Amino acid sequence: MKDWRFWFAEQRGTFMAIAIFLMMFVIYISNHPAGFNANIVQTASNKGVLLAFVAMAQALVVITSGIDLSIGMIFTLTNCLASWLVTGSPLQVAIGVVVVLFVGALCGAINGAVVIYGRLQPIVATIATGAIYYGIALALRPTPGGTVDEILADALTGKLFGFIPASLVALLVVVLVVWIPFSRSVTGRAAYAVGSSEQAAFMSGVPIKRAKFITYTLAGLLAGIGGLFLTFFTYTGEAAYASGNAYTLFSIASVVLGGVSLMGGRGSAIGAIFGALAFRTIGDLLFVFDFDPLWQPLFQGVVLLLAVSLSAFGLLRIRNRLEWFG
Amino acid sequence: MNAILDSQIFRLLRRFDPAVTTAFGCILLLLVVGGTYSSNFLSPEYLLQQLKVASFLGIIATGMMMIILLGQIDLSVPWVVTVGAMMSCAVVGHGTVGAILAIPFGILCGVAIGLVNGFGVAYLRIPSMIITLATNAVAQGLMVVYTGGFSPQDSASPAMRYLATGFVIPGLPNSVVCWAIVGALAVFLLTRTTFGRAIYGIGNRERAAYLSGINTRRIVMTAFGISGGLAALGGVLLAGYASKAAQSMGDAYLLPAIAAVVLGGTSILGGRGSYLGTVAGVMLITLLQSILSVMQMPEFGRQIIYGVVIIAMLLLYGREKLQR
Numbered sequence: 226m227k228d229w230r231f232w233f234a235e236q237r238g239t240f241m242a243i244a245i246f247l248m249m250f251v252i253y254i255s256n257h258p259a260g261f262n263a264n265i266v267q268t269a270s271n272k273g274v275l276l277a278f279v280a281m282a283q284a285l286v287v288i289t290s291g292i293d294l295s296i297g298m299i300f301t302l303t304n305c306l307a308s309w310l311v312t313g314s315p316l317q318v319a320i321g322v323v324v325v326l327f328v329g330a331l332c333g334a335i336n337g338a339v340v341i342y343g344r345l346q347p348i349v350a351t352i353a354t355g356a357i358y359y360g361i362a363l364a365l366r367p368t369p370g371g372t373v374d375e376i377l378a379d380a381l382t383g384k385l386f387g388f389i390p391a392s393l394v395a396l397l398v399v400v401l402v403v404w405i406p407f408s409r410s411v412t413g414r415a416a417y418a419v420g421s422s423e424q425a426a427f428m429s430g431v432p433i434k435r436a437k438f439i440t441y442t443l444a445g446l447l448a449g450i451g452g453l454f455l456t457f458f459t460y461t462g463e464a465a466y467a468s469g470n471a472y473t474l475f476s477i478a479s480v481v482l483g484g485v486s487l488m489g490g491r492g493s494a495i496g497a498i499f500g501a502l503a504f505r506t507i508g509d510l511l512f513v514f515d516f517d518p519l520w521q522p523l524f525q526g527v528v529l530l531l532a533v534s535l536s537a538f539g540l541l542r543i544r545n546r547l548e549w550f551g
Numbered sequence: 552m553n554a555i556l557d558s559q560i561f562r563l564l565r566r567f568d569p570a571v572t573t574a575f576g577c578i579l580l581l582l583v584v585g586g587t588y589s590s591n592f593l594s595p596e597y598l599l600q601q602l603k604v605a606s607f608l609g610i611i612a613t614g615m616m617m618i619i620l621l622g623q624i625d626l627s628v629p630w631v632v633t634v635g636a637m638m639s640c641a642v643v644g645h646g647t648v649g650a651i652l653a654i655p656f657g658i659l660c661g662v663a664i665g666l667v668n669g670f671g672v673a674y675l676r677i678p679s680m681i682i683t684l685a686t687n688a689v690a691q692g693l694m695v696v697y698t699g700g701f702s703p704q705d706s707a708s709p710a711m712r713y714l715a716t717g718f719v720i721p722g723l724p725n726s727v728v729c730w731a732i733v734g735a736l737a738v739f740l741l742t743r744t745t746f747g748r749a750i751y752g753i754g755n756r757e758r759a760a761y762l763s764g765i766n767t768r769r770i771v772m773t774a775f776g777i778s779g780g781l782a783a784l785g786g787v788l789l790a791g792y793a794s795k796a797a798q799s800m801g802d803a804y805l806l807p808a809i810a811a812v813v814l815g816g817t818s819i820l821g822g823r824g825s826y827l828g829t830v831a832g833v834m835l836i837t838l839l840q841s842i843l844s845v846m847q848m849p850e851f852g853r854q855i856i857y858g859v860v861i862i863a864m865l866l867l868y869g870r871e872k873l874q875r
Contacts, residue, residue, distance in 0.1 A: 356855070
């Protein structure tokens with residue numbers, strides 16, 4: 226088999242995600258009363274990019290066959306922190322941004338340390354750390370409020386040259402600066418190896434712990450970038466429990482839609498990004514078809530349920546029943 | 552002589568699960584701390600009140616324990632609890648028949664959601680964490696559509712209120728009696744039936760259980776059904792306690808239920824754990840919550856302490872083996 230066919234087989238999930246997104250987006254745009262214009266693309270990308278950052282974060286952890294159920298709470302915490310710090314003189318704003326991103330990465334690193342060095346199950350451990358992060362967020366913002374530097378916020382949520390959404394460019398920059406170098410590094414390959422088979426990776430002398438730790442930390446950083454952008458969109462910080470939980474849930478949904486295997490070792494953050502954009506578009510489809518917004522949670526739930534059930538088609542390929550049990 | 556006595560004590564000690572012993576030790580510690588903080592804390596009325604509060608969590612944690620013993624997890628608890636509460640209250644509005652059917656109907660709704668979870672996990676082989684998150688979202692969506700996004704106006708039936716707050720045995724609230732019955736059934740199921748032994752077997756190694764002739768898929772699906780039913784029963788009791796259902800009333804029960812089971816020494820990987828441990832875990836969590844509220848700790852502090860305590864306890868005895 227030629228190289229490109231290997232590459233294509235590896236990226237199949239990602240291409241599926243891109244195809245689903247394009248299909249949904251075309252349906253969305255062709256039924257939108259205002260049609261295709263720069264403002265609609267800007268609004269859609271601003272909403273989609275938030276989830277895309279969180280989904281990228283989740284994808285990184287899922288690739289190592291872990292899970293981070295605190296991701297939505299890191300997102301909420303950094304949002305609350307940014308509403309305090311990212312304001313004032315340009316220097317203060319810059320320091321604020323750095324601190325917010327650092328705190329995001331720190332939260333991720335704590336998750337990583339607890340899971341790897343504490344040897345705890347990621348599900349329970351990250352639910353517990355999520356409670357801690359939410360508590361801190363609530364301490365920072367008992368009631369919604371705060372402010373953010375409007376020049377920076379408008380620059381990052383507006384349009385470049387009148388038609389390119391700045392938030393999409395920011396997403397692209399993050400992909401180029403974080404994901405591409407990571408996936409091509411030794412650590413990135415190690416993360417995939419750990420996800421495929423931790424035992425085999427261990428036996429081959431792959432740096433398991435370092436790979437996992439860096440993955441969790443990067444996930445925290447990406448969730449922090451997401452939280453920062455949320456502040457840019459809303460101009461406030463809010464410790465909303467339901468919204469934090471929803472982002473955790475949606476991040477998992479996006480990862481699944483994006484073709485990242487929940488067993489680990491397969492998929493890419495690019496796929497997760499398109500999964501996130503597709504998930505957002507599906508949610509918005511209801512509006513262009515004039516449904517009652519009350520139906521949106523149910524619709525999103527059903528889409529999620531169908532998306533995860535699709536993976537069951539893999540069962541048809543199984544020849545030996547014992548493979549059911551993994 | 553001394554040596555013989557020593558070895559006997561040692562053997563007696565070895566019969567106790569270290570996790571369960573630690574959990575009971577922590578309960579004693581919390582009681583002492585609470586007692587020094589306020590003398591009311593150790594009064595029988597207050598402790599009975601705590602037991603009553605614990606019974607809701609205890610019933611929900613019983614279902615969660617069965618799932619965790621299978622090596623799975625049930626994250627649909629929050630909205631299954633709410634569905635149980637809302638659906639039973641909704642049926643109450645339909646006259647006498649409704650009032651009679653309220654409790655069974657609420658529980659049946661929970662069983663239905665649980666069976667969907669079980670079908671997904673056992674037959675479609677979807678990871679339990681994912682499918683239960685999805686059914687949780689669907690249940691939430693259904694309830695949002697049903698209530699229109701507000702708290703429903705239906706109220707609980709007298710039978711539900713009696714079940715949650717009445718007294719069949721003088722001095723002992725009915726909800727505690729419910730928990731005792733559910734607990735006794737769970738112990739019987741887990742230790743005295745093939746179903747229970749199969750749960751432990753599947754939790755240890757599903758492949759081995761399958762090869763020894765156990766219909767693992769049916770067992771897993773049934774266990775999820777039971778778990779859903781118990782979560783909904785918890786919701787019915789909560790609705791009876793508060794005399795109505797509310798949005799997001801179940802949110803406060805997911806983390807405590809998992810924490811109670813895991814703190815009680817049940818391995819999160821499945822296959823190991825005793826019901827006594829879960830009882831200890833439930834009491835531990837309830838006392839911790841109670842002490843934090845007696846100290847008038849604000850919500851953020853509670854969340855932080857809660858998370859820290861769970862992580863700390865897990866680090867004490869919930870760790871996986873070192874890989875070699």
